[in-house]
Amino acid sequence: MQPDIPPRTYPTKYWHQLADGRVQCDLCPRACKLQEGQRGLCFVRAREEGEVVLTSYGRSSGFCIDPIEKKPLNHFYPGTPVLSFGTAGCNLACKFCQNWDMSKSREMDTLADQAMPEQLASAAKNSRCRSIAYTYNDPVIFHEYAIDVAQACRQAGIFNVAVTAGYICEKPREEFFRWMDATNVDLKAFTEDFYYKLCGAHLQEVLDTLQYIRHETDVWLEITTLLIPGKNDGDSELTELSEWIAANLGPDVPLHFTAFHPDWKMRDIPRTPAATLSRARNIALKAGLHFVYTGNVHDNQGGSTWCPSCKQLLIERDWYVLGTWNLTGDGRCNHCNTPIAGHFEPHPGHWGAKRQMVRMAK
Numbered sequence: 001m002q003p004d005i006p007p008r009t010y011p012t013k014y015w016h017q018l019a020d021g022r023v024q025c026d027l028c029p030r031a032c033k034l035q036e037g038q039r040g041l042c043f044v045r046a047r048e049e050g051e052v053v054l055t056s057y058g059r060s061s062g063f064c065i066d067p068i069e070k071k072p073l074n075h076f077y078p079g080t081p082v083l084s085f086g087t088a089g090c091n092l093a094c095k096f097c098q099n100w101d102m103s104k105s106r107e108m109d110t111l112a113d114q115a116m117p118e119q120l121a122s123a124a125k126n127s128r129c130r131s132i133a134y135t136y137n138d139p140v141i142f143h144e145y146a147i148d149v150a151q152a153c154r155q156a157g158i159f160n161v162a163v164t165a166g167y168i169c170e171k172p173r174e175e176f177f178r179w180m181d182a183t184n185v186d187l188k189a190f191t192e193d194f195y196y197k198l199c200g201a202h203l204q205e206v207l208d209t210l211q212y213i214r215h216e217t218d219v220w221l222e223i224t225t226l227l228i229p230g231k232n233d234g235d236s237e238l239t240e241l242s243e244w245i246a247a248n249l250g251p252d253v254p255l256h257f258t259a260f261h262p263d264w265k266m267r268d269i270p271r272t273p274a275a276t277l278s279r280a281r282n283i284a285l286k287a288g289l290h291f292v293y294t295g296n297v298h299d300n301q302g303g304s305t306w307c308p309s310c311k312q313l314l315i316e317r318d319w320y321v322l323g324t325w326n327l328t329g330d331g332r333c334n335h336c337n338t339p340i341a342g343h344f345e346p347h348p349g350h351w352g353a354k355r356q357m358v359r360m361a362k
Contacts, residue, residue, distance in 0.1 A: 012051075014171065067080075
């Protein structure tokens with residue numbers, strides 16, 4: 001049952017008592033072991049009165065309407081608006097975090113906005129959003145809040161979108177993705193060394209999540225890899241990453257290569273050159289992937305959707321603004337009739353590149 005007002009803490013169920021008196025959080029593979037009063041690395045899950053509770057239920061770092069392509073999702077109702085929000089904290093420790101002001105926040109004052117699940121569903125519907133996105137920081141850490149919002153949105157006919165690093169244990173993963181309609185999973189790199197040294201995590205658990213989503217759910221899946229010069233942008237690693245996706249997830253899963261900018265604890269690394277993204281895109285296409293995109297740069301070729309069969313331009317994109325649209329009403333190439341993987345309407349949305357802040361009614 002959802003509370004009527006945002007509580008200070010909210011009960012959780014993915015934890016267990018240890019023999020030494022500590023409790024272990026079982027939400028993600030980090031398995032934080034907590035004494036009374038301690039918080040997990042994610043910051044928002046804490047031990048209080050012998051139980052693990054969520055401290056950010058009903059509280060957010062802000063709400064705004066984005067283009068769905070910003071998540072990024074290029075094959076999920078292109079051109080439509082998505083109501084986006086996040087909380088604070090994260091269960092990874094990425095030294096290059098591009099949203100560190102929220103994901104690395106250790107101040108509950110970051111969560112200045114409040115909204116209960118039905119409020120968010122109503123706000124999305126009243127704003128004519130096709131979907132709501134759990135983003136900015138990783139939604140798996142506010143698992144209970146995200147699921148309650150998702151249930152309310154599903155009842156209101158609003159799609160649910162998760163932007164996540166996919167670092168979550170099996171049982172909570174099943175419950176979480178049961179309520180999602182689309183997701184973009186951040187595949188940070190394709191080496192254990194990168195995950196361990198730069199993210200404080202492990203690669204295999206993320207690969208497990210990707211395979212689970214693709215093969216055991218109906219959730220639409222896209223993947224993003226942020227390319228960091230000298231860290232995860234080598235030809236061999238990009239080839240292995242792309243070939244793994246093609247072999248284990250299939251060639252129709254869209255892959256986005258996005259540009260890094262110096263931030264958080266990696267300010268000594270230069271921005272990713274546009275040429276690196278184009279090189280990565282060509283490697284992935286050569287590996288057999290059908291839909292490969294470049295992001296955080298101005299690149300109409302790399303940002304647009306092309307038919308994998310006849311190579312015709314299907315959806316033209318200039319940043320987040322759509323141009324030429326060559327899909328049939330049932331999502332096929334209008335030149336060769338090849339079905340295009342994704343969720344499309346007969347006509348594109350016209351939200352464009354706007355970013356509109358939203359204030360919830362008190």
